Amino acid sequence: MSRDLSYIIPDKICLSFEKHPILHHLFITCCGYYNHSEGHFIKREGIAEYILIYCTDGQGYLRLENKHFSIKKGDVLLIPSYTAHEYGALEENPWSIYWLHFKGTHAPLLFQESLLCVGEQPRLIHYFNQLYPLFKIDYLETNMLKASSYLQLLLCELKELSLNYTKSKKGFQDIESTIEWMRNHLDVRCPVNTLASSINLSKYYFIRKFKSYTSYTPIEYFNRLKIQRACDLLIETNQLISDISDQLGFSNPFYFSERFKEVTGYSPNQFKKIMRTKR
16 A cells, blocks of 8 residues: 555544443544554554554554654554554654544454554554545444454454564464364364364364464364354345354354354344344
């Protein structure tokens, strides 16, 4: 991306998000992109939003309370709400950054350490680029719900990338290949035994190793990937819940509904009803 972008949601709209049955959990208040932002400098005593910045080129810095961080390409800044901070681009090599501010009751649960070193990650840029068109025309509820979903994906991706970066990848290529297979086969029902044998591990060692890498058992992780896709389908299509359940490889709609509520806090019917009545 070569040009600067900036989208700011009016305060009145943000206040309506705080009362929305789904959006109040997590929503974006502003977002954008700055390309080699010479002279970029921000100093605040603290604001109500959380701030996320992904540096894709150049250098910058962050002062957060009494700590100082040097920022380089591939670093992610996460600034808590109501926390004094100062950040900016270095004069001799100004940074390029993707950035956003967000709020919501789930924001503190998804927040992590202040500086993550994740390197070049096209998937993070993809999520940012999916966000921007949603703010171009109007703050339609469906667009804002999509934006909230992309934000949650982005934050979860950061958590996974941080975990991968801080622990040695040596010995975990087999787990990474299993996860990639899951992402490409959301329509499949696959028992743990089959997943384990595909990478020549015993069932119980595979489960322990997978959970140490992801914090979830293989089936929990696979189901979460499926439920995320189900949310997209409920928002974007008119498919029946039973059809979505079958398309995502669940044994029956009842089991699908149980897993959906376990992950999202809502049944598929509740989620779909909210989406339809609020349009």
